[in-house]
Amino acid sequence: MKMQYKASKLRDFSNRVLMKVGVPEEEAEIITTTMIEADARGIHSHGLMRLPIYIQRIQKGYIRNEAEITVEKDNKGTAVLDGHFSAGQVVATKAMDMAIEKAGEYGISAVSVRNSNHFGIAAHYALKAAKKNMIAIVMSNTAPLMPPTGGAEKVLGNNPLAIAAPSSGKNPVLLDMALSNVALGKIIFAKNKGVLIPDGWGADKSGAPTTDPSSVLDGGFVLPVGGPKGFGLALMVELLTGVISGGDFSKMIPSMYDLSQKQSISHLMIAIDISFFMDVDRFKGLSETLGGYVKNAIKAPGVEDLYLPGEIEFGVEEKRMTSGIPVSDGVLEDLNKLASSLELPFLD
Ligand SMILES: NC(=O)c1ccc[n+]([C@@H]2O[C@H](COP(=O)([O-])OP(=O)(O)OC[C@H]3O[C@@H](n4cnc5c(N)ncnc54)[C@H](O)[C@@H]3O)[C@@H](O)[C@H]2O)c1
Structure with missing residues (x-):
């Protein structure tokens, strides 16, 4: 069984829970938004299902309830931030905002982050830039889950990678994927x-x-996705996140579900201001033309529709923002256990 909820109801519930453990309203709103967006887009693995583990980690002091983010290096188009174990969503939002600002000035920027936490769906940050007519590349490392090709030990995370580009079509083009x-x-x-x-x-x-x-x-x-190629990509994401930020990487990172220690997660936000390359409207038109080639390609037998990266999720999100967002029985039970432990009203 699955109950359907209005996004606003889920949002109020999540914000109340986060604020009860000391998260300031503005930061609760950022964390909540990424989870609701994930559930609305059909990526339930990164939706409200994660709220209980986030709260446990906040209560243990492994995720700061109030963010403290310092700029360790700031050099024209680049910066390095230290998240001091603040919530990943808050740190990643600040990093992407900074990347967008720097790309606007220098054409391209890269903001590297260390000592952050799980940031949810990479799409959220990539879309921020696409909405400002920029191309974005977002990546993060995670606790190791995958062996190298031919190996039998977890060495690499399933490191998410998102690339978004604006289009004059209905939605930006948005690839958002784990590397497993x-x-x-x-x-x-x-x-x-x-x-x-x-x-x-x-x-x-x-x-x-x-x-x-x-x-x-x-x-x-x-x-890894695509055998040795996905392994190579996951390794490069480690280099571009944990290594270049001066943070933890690979086997240094414990699981998010290990409640005995902190995690130090690293991210990289790259923004490219299209206007430094060509007229933005022309790019968006050409992006739509490319999309048209994909959508109108000859279909294999039995295939009804061809999709652009992100298109399926945008479609699901559009429907669910009016019809409601499903929450499975198991997740609902966990959320209400959490509400009860914090003496808050249930999600009913
Ligand atoms: N924060 C973290 O540590 C972490 C770790 C791993 C994954 N994630 C997130 O998990 C989410 C899920 O990742 P995933 O790899 O399971 O996603 P997925 O396999 O469902 O989709 C990957 C990509 O393929 C596209 N796609 C899927 N079917 C398609 C089709 N038929 N035609 C064209 N394109 C299609 C999707 O639009 C998407 O861009 C992502 O949002 C990712 O950021 C986060």
Whole structure:
């Protein structure tokens, strides 16, 4: 069963919970917005389902309830920020705002962040720049989840990467992806359904590729998207986030669900001001033309529609902002347990 809620109701609930543990209203609003956006876009793995773990980590002092962000280096188009373990969403928002401002002045900018936390969906930050007629590249590292190609030990995160570009079409073009082939949740789903998983999704604990979901879940691994190419991309994202920011990377980062220690997560925000390259409206028109080539391409048998990156999620979001956002029974139960522990009204 799934209950549907208006975005405003979920927003009020989440803000109340965050403010109860000392998060200032403005910062609660930023954290909440990324979660509601994720749920609205159908990315429930990064929606309100994460609120209980964020609160636990705030209560432990692993995520600061009030952000403290310092600018460690500031040099024309580049900057390095230290998030001092503030909420990832708040730190990443400040970093992207700074990247947008710098790109407006210098044409291109890169703002690197260390000592942040989980920032939710990378799309949120990339879209901020696309709405200002800029191209954005956003990335983050995570706790290790994947082995290198041929390995049998978790060394690399499924490091999310988002690239957004404006278009005169209905929406910006927005690629937003993890660098694992699939989330672990899809492997759990296959196991529960009693079906095999496709080649390339997972390996068993010895590192051997497998199509048996149980072997993946029993000490095995999710694998990088596209084999060694995805492994290479995940490694480069580590270099462009944890290494270049002076933060933690790879095996230095504990799981978000390890409640015995802090996580130090790094991000990189790159913004490109299109007007330094060409007329912005012309770019947006050409971006739409490119989209048209994709949308109008000859379809393979049985295929009804071709989509641009981000298009499916924009469509789901548009519907759900009027019809309501579904919350699964399990997530609802967890949210109400959380509300009860904080003596707050339930989400009913
Ligand atoms: N903060 C973190 O640590 C972290 C870690 C991993 C992932 N994430 C987030 O998780 C989310 C989910 O990532 P994912 O890789 O599971 O996403 P996904 O596999 O659902 O989609 C990846 C991309 O493929 C596009 N796509 C999907 N089907 C398509 C089709 N038929 N035609 C054209 N394009 C299509 C989507 O629009 C999207 O841009 C992202 O928002 C990511 O930022 C965050």
